Amino acid sequence: MGENRGVDEMLEGDEPKRAKKPCKCGSTEHSRSSAKTCPKYNARKSQKAKVEGAKERTSTTKIGFNRFLAEPELAPIVDNAVKTMAYISFEACRLANAYILHLLGEGLPIPPLDSNRFMRLPFQAVIRTSNPLVPKQTSNALLNQVRDQIYAPCRPQGMEWMDGAGLGQVISNTAREYATNAQNHVVTNLPKRLWRWVSWKLEKRLQFLEHQTIRSLASFIVDALKANKIPSIPDTIRDIQDPEHRIDAEIWFCNVFQKAKTIILEDRSLAEDNVKGSWWSYLRPLWRILRTFEKNNRDDAEARRTTRRQGRGLRLFSLLPLTAFHRRFILIDTDTLYTFFGRINWMGIGRPTLADFGKCAEDWWRMGFRLERVVTQTRRFGFSIATDGTNVSVHLKKEVAEWDGVNRIFFAQYTATREDKPFHALRRNGTRRPALRGREKNEKHGSRAETCRICFEAFRPLAVPTSPASKTTSCIS
Numbered sequence: 001m002g003e004n005r006g007v008d009e010m011l012e013g014d015e016p017k018r019a020k021k022p023c024k025c026g027s028t029e030h031s032r033s034s035a036k037t038c039p040k041y042n043a044r045k046s047q048k049a050k051v052e053g054a055k056e057r058t059s060t061t062k063i064g065f066n067r068f069l070a071e072p073e074l075a076p077i078v079d080n081a082v083k084t085m086a087y088i089s090f091e092a093c094r095l096a097n098a099y100i101l102h103l104l105g106e107g108l109p110i111p112p113l114d115s116n117r118f119m120r121l122p123f124q125a126v127i128r129t130s131n132p133l134v135p136k137q138t139s140n141a142l143l144n145q146v147r148d149q150i151y152a153p154c155r156p157q158g159m160e161w162m163d164g165a166g167l168g169q170v171i172s173n174t175a176r177e178y179a180t181n182a183q184n185h186v187v188t189n190l191p192k193r194l195w196r197w198v199s200w201k202l203e204k205r206l207q208f209l210e211h212q213t214i215r216s217l218a219s220f221i222v223d224a225l226k227a228n229k230i231p232s233i234p235d236t237i238r239d240i241q242d243p244e245h246r247i248d249a250e251i252w253f254c255n256v257f258q259k260a261k262t263i264i265l266e267d268r269s270l271a272e273d274n275v276k277g278s279w280w281s282y283l284r285p286l287w288r289i290l291r292t293f294e295k296n297n298r299d300d301a302e303a304r305r306t307t308r309r310q311g312r313g314l315r316l317f318s319l320l321p322l323t324a325f326h327r328r329f330i331l332i333d334t335d336t337l338y339t340f341f342g343r344i345n346w347m348g349i350g351r352p353t354l355a356d357f358g359k360c361a362e363d364w365w366r367m368g369f370r371l372e373r374v375v376t377q378t379r380r381f382g383f384s385i386a387t388d389g390t391n392v393s394v395h396l397k398k399e400v401a402e403w404d405g406v407n408r409i410f411f412a413q414y415t416a417t418r419e420d421k422p423f424h425a426l427r428r429n430g431t432r433r434p435a436l437r438g439r440e441k442n443e444k445h446g447s448r449a450e451t452c453r454i455c456f457e458a459f460r461p462l463a464v465p466t467s468p469a470s471k472t473t474s475c476i477s
Helices: 002-012 074-105 120-125 141-154 168-205 211-227 243-264 272-277 279-307 334-343 354-359 361-368 438-444 453-458
Strands: 055-064 330-333 379-387 391-400
Touching: 055 379, 074 120, 074 141, 074 168, 074 279, 074 330, 074 334, 120 141, 120 168, 168 211, 168 243, 168 272, 168 279, 168 330, 168 334, 211 243, 243 279, 272 279, 330 334, 334 354, 334 361, 354 361, 361 379
Parallel strands: none
Antiparallel strands: 055 391, 330 379, 379 391
């Protein structure tokens, strides 16, 4: 009881309630002037150059780092940040996995793991203080305990923790990307792991069925779980000739579905939208599947070797994604660039405030990088790049014009066809592609690019002309 009480107190102290920071206007309903309800509304840097009312889409262009760099003094700063983040990301993702496994093993609830409330903490927990052998303490006491008692003993003895000075914004960006990767990891792999668990349960009992039949039954169960409905008995089971085998297959099929629904998923829906909404709550089902694989993977592998059964077997996996130890792309936005310029003494210009730096963000970006090599007349700079010190992915914005429902030869978009007037496809040059072939096609339709008056009259109820009717001509006049 004393241990449980201590854990509960520790969990309660992990997320202290903080007073909401008031905005510059004095309101406590929002904390930033970038909120549209703020009387002192100040748009974000990425939105300032955007034309009001215009829709934009983001595109990415690739370029070499040395070719894109304009200020050589930024090269060692960026290279050091990339190397440091390779170490920090490598350790943070493993600490996060150890923390989740500890919570699941102790039967403790999993808190929300989004980037705003948790995901930044593992990255902070693996950087050092002024003493390189002492890691930084975070606001999550249990995470600190897992790091000191579980993760730290696995590191090489005497290994120093990484220095995260000047990389606060880079760490925040990396933590946000890792939270997105973790969400995609769970959404993508949970149905696959559950399918493997279901197929293993079926083939362990229904050994008289063929391998392809087992796979189809497993897919049938997983599809029913995604649709959140009770499956009917498939025809592959009803077609079994032996009555005993057929009854056994029906009973075991329903039993495996019920176990997957109630024991593994705990009556949660497997629909993709539900998993995305609270992906951290599906880590426990993944953990149950992982424990089953850990107990039976060796015996299953030996049985597959001796019986020559097909399939990949019960392969182990990680609950959260693990990053490899290599150079990783880091996201550099305007706030990060402000920090990098500060480390080279602002190129001798003098230190501006962050607000002044944001107002002249494009000028500072052009001093650091050659934007003219990626910006075009239709694509403007998106005020962020991703680089590993060798290559650069530049984020650009392009305005997307809204479609008014009329194509360039004055016909409204439609998909239905009329029984008496079949729809003719359009050529790239604007003419209609006739349904007739050969000489008859050439006699009826000319090769001119103008709209055929007869076709136009046939589809008049669906057409929306925007130019004088005198421009239309007939193909058979």
